[in-house]
Amino acid sequence: MNNLGKIVKDLGEKGLIERVKDFCAKDTVGDDAAVVDLSPGQSLVVTTDLLVEGVHFSDRTTSPFDVGWRAATANLSDLAAMGAFPIGITVGLSLPGEVALDWVDELYRGLNDCLANYNTKILGGDICYSPVITVAINAFGQVFPNRVISRNNARPGDAIVVTGYHGNSRAGLELLLHPNNITKDFPQSDRENLIAAHQRPIPRFDILEHLWQVTDLPRVAGMDSSDGLADALVQICRASKVGATIDLRAIPILPALSNIFSHQQALQYALYGGEDFELVLCLPPENARDLVQLLGPNAAKIGRITKGENVELIDSKKIYPQQILSLDRGFQHF
Amino acid sequence: MNNLGKIVKDLGEKGLIERVKDFCAKDTVGDDAAVVDLSPGQSLVVTTDLLVEGVHFSDRTTSPFDVGWRAATANLSDLAAMGAFPIGITVGLSLPGEVALDWVDELYRGLNDCLANYNTKILGGDICYSPVITVAINAFGQVFPNRVISRNNARPGDAIVVTGYHGNSRAGLELLLHPNNITKDFPQSDRENLIAAHQRPIPRFDILEHLWQVTDLPRVAGMDSSDGLADALVQICRASKVGATIDLRAIPILPALSNIFSHQQALQYALYGGEDFELVLCLPPENARDLVQLLGPNAAKIGRITKGENVELIDSKKIYPQQILSLDRGFQHF
Numbered sequence: 001m002n003n004l005g006k007i008v009k010d011l012g013e014k015g016l017i018e019r020v021k022d023f024c025a026k027d028t029v030g031d032d033a034a035v036v037d038l039s040p041g042q043s044l045v046v047t048t049d050l051l052v053e054g055v056h057f058s059d060r061t062t063s064p065f066d067v068g069w070r071a072a073t074a075n076l077s078d079l080a081a082m083g084a085f086p087i088g089i090t091v092g093l094s095l096p097g098e099v100a101l102d103w104v105d106e107l108y109r110g111l112n113d114c115l116a117n118y119n120t121k122i123l124g125g126d127i128c129y130s131p132v133i134t135v136a137i138n139a140f141g142q143v144f145p146n147r148v149i150s151r152n153n154a155r156p157g158d159a160i161v162v163t164g165y166h167g168n169s170r171a172g173l174e175l176l177l178h179p180n181n182i183t184k185d186f187p188q189s190d191r192e193n194l195i196a197a198h199q200r201p202i203p204r205f206d207i208l209e210h211l212w213q214v215t216d217l218p219r220v221a222g223m224d225s226s227d228g229l230a231d232a233l234v235q236i237c238r239a240s241k242v243g244a245t246i247d248l249r250a251i252p253i254l255p256a257l258s259n260i261f262s263h264q265q266a267l268q269y270a271l272y273g274g275e276d277f278e279l280v281l282c283l284p285p286e287n288a289r290d291l292v293q294l295l296g297p298n299a300a301k302i303g304r305i306t307k308g309e310n311v312e313l314i315d316s317k318k319i320y321p322q323q324i325l326s327l328d329r330g331f332q333h334f
Numbered sequence: 335m336n337n338l339g340k341i342v343k344d345l346g347e348k349g350l351i352e353r354v355k356d357f358c359a360k361d362t363v364g365d366d367a368a369v370v371d372l373s374p375g376q377s378l379v380v381t382t383d384l385l386v387e388g389v390h391f392s393d394r395t396t397s398p399f400d401v402g403w404r405a406a407t408a409n410l411s412d413l414a415a416m417g418a419f420p421i422g423i424t425v426g427l428s429l430p431g432e433v434a435l436d437w438v439d440e441l442y443r444g445l446n447d448c449l450a451n452y453n454t455k456i457l458g459g460d461i462c463y464s465p466v467i468t469v470a471i472n473a474f475g476q477v478f479p480n481r482v483i484s485r486n487n488a489r490p491g492d493a494i495v496v497t498g499y500h501g502n503s504r505a506g507l508e509l510l511l512h513p514n515n516i517t518k519d520f521p522q523s524d525r526e527n528l529i530a531a532h533q534r535p536i537p538r539f540d541i542l543e544h545l546w547q548v549t550d551l552p553r554v555a556g557m558d559s560s561d562g563l564a565d566a567l568v569q570i571c572r573a574s575k576v577g578a579t580i581d582l583r584a585i586p587i588l589p590a591l592s593n594i595f596s597h598q599q600a601l602q603y604a605l606y607g608g609e610d611f612e613l614v615l616c617l618p619p620e621n622a623r624d625l626v627q628l629l630g631p632n633a634a635k636i637g638r639i640t641k642g643e644n645v646e647l648i649d650s651k652k653i654y655p656q657q658i659l660s661l662d663r664g665f666q667h668f
Binding site: 008009011012013016030031032033034035036037038040043044045046047048049050052054055056077078079081082084087090091092093094097123124125126127128129130131132134136138139140141143145148150151152223224239334 | 342343345346347350364365366367368369370371372374377378379380381382383384386388389390411412413415416418421424425426427428431457458459460461462463464465466468470472473474475477479482484485486557558573668
């Protein structure tokens with residue numbers, strides 16, 4: 001496909017749909033709807049995500065390839081958070097006629113490159129005109145009904161496990177947005193790692209196999225940390241009608257993060273930054289211990305579920321004062 | 335819910351999501367994704383549709399209730415066109431903070447009122463800020479694999495059946511947009527019927543049971559006529575690598591349509607107007623005859639599939655000249 005500076009308007013709506021079919025699974029596109037099979041005994045899992053230009057992405061920090069990659073990860077991560085493995089996605093794309101065809105190709109390439117790691121494809125979608133680029137993704141997965149991970153299943157006494165580092169994505173965004181604000185010298189490799197965490201996040205399907213290895217009779221609550229670790233903790237506690245105590249010192253933070261920023265700043269990014277796409281899981285302490293061991297050094301038990309209704313943040317080093325987690329810092333549009 | 339002139343910004347993103355949950359199926363919302371079960375042996379059918387304010391709807395011709403109703407019908411109709419019955423939909427809504435909460439409530443009410451006729455619910459979705467209102471719907475259905483209706487399954491000799499009147503929706507839009515252009519007197523009931531055809535279209539799931547009644551071993555090609563009857567004919571012929579001969583006089587047109595407009599104008603609306611959401615089906619002549627009989631007087635055999643590659647329009651009354659169907663009149667954005 002040689003685009004030579006062509007724009008969407010040059011192809012028209014039907015032309016663009018024809019072109020985009022090349023990025024979709026061969027056997028599902030071309031009818032009014034796509035037909036796909038689930039494995040016997042599994043339930044369908046569905047999640048939706050909207051991305052709007054200027055709100056969720058901008059050319060300044062995100063290439064169209066990365067818009068696609070991140071959109072795919074955000075949706076796949078929601079499936080992983082339910083204990084589900086992916087079947088496919090649909091893509092609704094509305095955009096102005098002046099958008100370069102290269103932009104469109106790169107978006108779909110980013111989506112497909114991420115999906116390919118999980119043997120997953122684009123099953124179809126819709127394309128239409130809009131004054132602002134909007135990407136609407138639906139992801140489909142399947143899960144055995146007794147392996148669904150839901151938010152409302154945490155019980156007092158459960159250990160709370162996070163599956164990896166938090167704060168990296170927000171730090172990577174900071175390095176992209178305000179590179180001159182950071183006066184410290186630090187290795188180029190740290191910069192690249194943090195920016196990659198923001199631009200090419202990874203959904204944690206690898207967790208699921210470990211998880212079912214450590215629990216005979218699975219009773220696991222959880223969600224992903226896409227809206228921030230703090231948000232995930234509050235959502236799980238609200239849905240399960242429980243409280244939690246979190247040790248700030250136990251939250252896995254990349255050492256480079258505390259070096260480049262202050263430790264306090266790194267902690268803020270870890271709690272409120274979002275888009276780390278790790279899983280936050282609540283399960284019986286003995287299962288939690290085994291799981292952390294299987295997941296390796298970046299995973300950690302960060303606290304436990306309590307009978308209360310608040311999420312308390314404590315500092316086992318007694319430097320930060322004890323506090324109740326508030327979501328006032330959370331980011332809301334409108 | 336008393337909105338008292340409140341707007342979206344008054345609630346914020348999370349507040350709006352909380353509020354909209356009331357419109358969703360109780361047991362599927364509140365996690366990262368919705369979990370639903372399919373009936374054993376059936377395949378999943380998925381379709382996506384985007385609606386953009388100012389492109390697909392405007393306050394001038396469409397209330398938010400009708401935006402919701404029409405979006406639901408458009409997506410359900412795609413399921414019916416595949417031979418599938420609905421399971422549920424997801425709704426992605428992006429909108430400015432200044433939109434009235436009443437507008438949002440009415441949108442979801444319109445969606446739900448349409449879905450309720452088919453015992454179907456909203457399974458979840460996403461809401462976010464955007465400078466322009468965009469509604470992204472995914473509809474899910476299920477179908478027995480040997481009952482899938484696809485576009486590429488028409489064979490020379492098949493009869494082409496349409497399941498009802500064409501042109502009514504476009505005529506209803508005309509009455510809404512340019513009421514003063516029509517100088518003729520005609521009954522208020524005709525006006526109401528045509529406007530209802532535009533504002534409250536109905537997906538034809540009722541067809542499916544009749545269809546499987548007349549075909550032992552179902553081999554049916556087809557799609558819906560949402561983008562116009564002409565478009566459906568061309569799409570089916572292209573996908574099946576066949577041609578078709580259509581008798582213009584056989585296309586079911588509401589008598590009032592030819593009275594209010596000219597017959598020629600009515601025919602244009604029928605072929606190119608779109609949004610009638612009838613099914614266009616190709617099947618062996620004997621099955622077609624039985625089907626039309628079951629469906630009643632608004633359904634008709636309008637032609638047959640040929641070995642050629644063109645869709646020929648003929649006039650059995652020999653007034654209109656024979657012509658090859660062209661989609662140049664079709665409506666494309668960008």
